[in-house]
Amino acid sequence: MSIIAPSLLAANFLKLEDECKMLNESEADWFHLDVMDGRFVPNISFGPMLVEFFRKATTKVCDVHLMIEEPGNFAEQFKNAGADILSVHIEACPHLHRNIQQIKSLGMKAGVAVNPHTPVSALSDILHDINLVCLMSVNPGFGGQKFIPYTLDKIKQLRKMIDEKGLKVQIEIDGGVTVENAASIIAAGADVLVAGNTVFKSADPKATIAELKSL
Ligand code: DX5
Numbered sequence: 001m002s003i004i005a006p007s008l009l010a011a012n013f014l015k016l017e018d019e020c021k022m023l024n025e026s027e028a029d030w031f032h033l034d035v036m037d038g039r040f041v042p043n044i045s046f047g048p049m050l051v052e053f054f055r056k057a058t059t060k061v062c063d064v065h066l067m068i069e070e071p072g073n074f075a076e077q078f079k080n081a082g083a084d085i086l087s088v089h090i091e092a093c094p095h096l097h098r099n100i101q102q103i104k105s106l107g108m109k110a111g112v113a114v115n116p117h118t119p120v121s122a123l124s125d126i127l128h129d130i131n132l133v134c135l136m137s138v139n140p141g142f143g144g145q146k147f148i149p150y151t152l153d154k155i156k157q158l159r160k161m162i163d164e165k166g167l168k169v170q171i172e173i174d175g176g177v178t179v180e181n182a183a184s185i186i187a188a189g190a191d192v193l194v195a196g197n198t199v200f201k202s203a204d205p206k207a208t209i210a211e212l213k214s215l
């Protein structure tokens, strides 16, 4: 059974309390929180202040996806805000190993996010240090984009790398996940499904989460 991580980026921000209540009552496992700085990605979303509100609104895992440059400058703030998992982009981190050590020393689980053009082989020497790989199946910056089909090959390659090394690293797929394509994503070897628009634009979000969970 997969871990379902709805992305609050697609929520109605005028009704965040209701949206959190809905997720708390649902079979969702994690809250996926997308932080964007307008530099690493061409969009700005929210920062630690909002993560702190989400932390207070749920006991579920807060999975924070940093799409920002120099994430090391903010790791402590996100820890204090209540992040359980902190993912940084490989493309934003020339000293990725140092970033990962910092995240873990602060007591969070460490994730590495990779853009569609980045080969999974780039993770080979960091895999044993991390808890999660966030494989982007769209170009980061916006919700509601179409799943890039080649991601399925990347999931299979990464699954093989992780299994061959005997590691427990989780594979999270982020972007364009739908009720229609989720089964093939899981079959390719994914552990965690992020879903923004598919959940929040659904007529019955709880039922959609349950459906994703049942696949
Ligand atoms: C994109 C974000 C995603 C996004 C997914 O930059 O990292 O988490 O919210 O949204 P959907 O599921 O709508 O593609």
Ligand code: ZN
Binding pocket: 007, 032, 033, 034, 065, 174, 194
């Ligand atoms: Zn994300």
